[in-house]
Amino acid sequence: MPDARELRLWQVGRALTAAFVAAIVVAGGVFYGLVVVLDFRGIDKSAKLDANTLFDLVKLSFGVVAGAGALVALIVAYRRQRVDEAGAHREATRLHTERFTAAVEQLGSDSPAVCLGGVHALAGLADDAPDGALRQTCIDVLCAYLQLPFGPDPGDGRADQEEHHRYLALRKVRHTILRLIGDHYRRPAGTYRSWQGCDLDLSDVTVDCDMNFSGAVFSGATVSFSRATFSHGHVYFADATFSGGEVYFIGAAFSGGNVSFNGATFSGGATFFGGATFSGGEVDFTSAVFSGGDVIFFDAEFSGGTVNFDEATGRPPRLLLDALGTPVPASVVLPPAWTLPDA
Incomplete structure (x- = not known):
């Protein structure tokens, strides 16, 4: 969809013609309305043109010319304003692109400290982006970084101490991205620094730190944790609202x-x-x-840990009871109503 600030202007000739026609129509309507309101019966054709009447006609002519000039000035000013706004938008986009390029170069640096600077730079660019497409691009780059291969901890032995420290530093970069994503998604949609409504692709990502989506609203976008691994830390979707769009935990490992x-x-x-x-x-x-909505647990596997649906209300998610089987595993807690035959 074209950007709302994209410059679209008629040619000057067409704009002036349309404006004059509109002015004539409006003036004619006003004149006709006054005639009806004042109940004029006709015009006295026998009256002669005296000096006062001639002077009034001259003043009326000058008034018409002045009005036409003001109309032309208004159209020209409007066009100039539109051109200035379009130029400002292009300049903002150009500056954003330059900052984006520099931030991506930082994120790709071999130095974890420089990478961390790139993370914050991209998050700031997403906040300041002049349009939604540029914001989405920044978010996509941060998600893509999390999807890059990340090896296990080489250990903290004396021989591997340098690699261990590098591993910890790069893990810090990844944890910062996850924290920033959660922080931005918790902000109400439409407010500054809110990323709600943007797509989020965390497929195949390992979430091993605290991440907070409490109170977030998932609507009108696609959020994917498909094949993600939740292995450590706390991830909160408490009081979140899933009211539209699509959220995927397909193949996720808890x-x-x-x-x-x-x-x-x-x-x-x-x-x-x-x-x-x-x-x-x-x-x-x-x-x-x-x-x-549609909450689906097809082919889900429950083999350990604790899954607690206590005091949940509404009908059970689709295919959840099929996935649990009979008897329900002791590690899964369900509301009593869900275990009834007609649940």
């Missing part, structure tokens, strides 16, 4: 840490837990509200 959907509301859109494995840690859906 193998450690705590993931909380406590008090979350699923009222629209689609949330997929297909093929997700719950083998460790704690996943908490306590007091979650399943009032609409």
Whole structure:
């Protein structure tokens, strides 16, 4: 869709012609209205043109000319304003592109400290982006960095101490990105520094730190944690609202840490837990509200950890009971109503 600030102006001749025609139509309408309101019966054709009448006609002529000149000046001023606004937008886009290039170069640096500077620079660019497409590009680059291969800790032995420190520094960069994403998604949509409504692709990413989406609203965008691994830390979706768009946890592995959907509301859109494995840690859906939308647990596996749906309301998510099987694993807590035959 074209940018709303893209410059679209008629040619001067067409603009002036349209403006004059509109002015004549308006003036004619006003004149006709006055005639009707004042109840004029006709014009006395026998009256002679005296000096006062001639002077009034001259003043009227000058008034018409002055009005036409003012109309032309108004059109020219409008066009100049539009051209200035378009130029300012192009300049802002150019400066943003230059800053974006420099930030990406920082993010690709071999120095973890420089990378960290690039992370904050890209997050700031996303906040200041003159349009949504540029903001989405910054977010995509941060997500792509998280999806890059990241090896295990080489250990902190004397021989590997330098590599161990480098590993910790690069992990700090990744944790900073995850923290910034959570912080920006918790801000109400439409406010400064809010990324709600933007797509977020954290597929195949390992989430091993605290990440907070509490109170976030997921609507009108695609958010993917497909094949992500939740292994440590706390990830909060508490009181979040899933009211539109699509959120994917397909193939996600909940193998450690705590993931909380406590008090979350699923009222629209689609949330997929297909093929997700719950083998460790704690996943908490306590007091979650399943009032609409599509929440699907097809082929999910529950083999360990704790999954708690206690006090959840609404109908059970689709295919959840099939995935749990009979009897329900002891590690899974369901509301009593969900275990009834007609649940």
